[in-house]
Amino acid sequence: MTYERLMIESEYEVKIKEKSLEYGFKGLYKNGKVIIDRNLKVAEKTCILAEELGHHYTTIGNIIDQTKIENRKQELKARRWAVDKLIRVEQFIDAFKAGVRNRHELAEFLEVTEEFIDMAIDHFKGIYGLCHTIDNYIVYFEPLIVLEKF
Incomplete structure (x- = not known):
């Protein structure tokens, strides 16, 4: 699945925006909005967007603190969703x-x-x-x- 196709499929449920991100972030999800770092190559944007969409469909709350086991579990759920979506x-x-x-x-x-x-x-x-x-x-x-x- 291509980056453009992912964007089209999700355009009615999630607002997706590209902009330069700081602090090493490649993508972020919050409250139905995804931000993707515009400086990434297309293949990486595809993977990051799929994972951020995975967060939209599978996770709850702020899970940035990966020292908490529950947050790591939610991160894994989003990544699995992304894999199932792309491959x-x-x-x-x-x-x-x-x-x-x-x-x-x-x-x-x-x-x-x-x-x-x-x-x-x-x-x-x-x-x-x-x-x-x-x-x-x-x-x-x-x-x-x-x-x-x-």
Whole structure:
């Protein structure tokens, strides 16, 4: 899913604005409003927007203080929502069929960051374990490999 598509899908529920952010923030969510750092590359904006939308749909209150376990849990919920919104396991198979051979190429293929790929792999490992079979393919998550069964 592209950055523009995410914006279009959420335009009736969330107000999204781009501006320069300080203190290392890449995105913020509060009360139905998302701010994305305008200085980011498009793939990173996509990942950050998905996560901030995840906060809109899954979290409550101010969770900036990540020393609190409840806040870390809510952060994880938002990140999982973002992964589910941007990536499906089947897309790893699509990438394999398209000749993608490393994480950098995979990130470009899926229009996300390499860090988001790592987060997605961890998320899918948590759901499926070390591998998942879809039709004639086995997707191994560690290391990330797609094999076609004969």
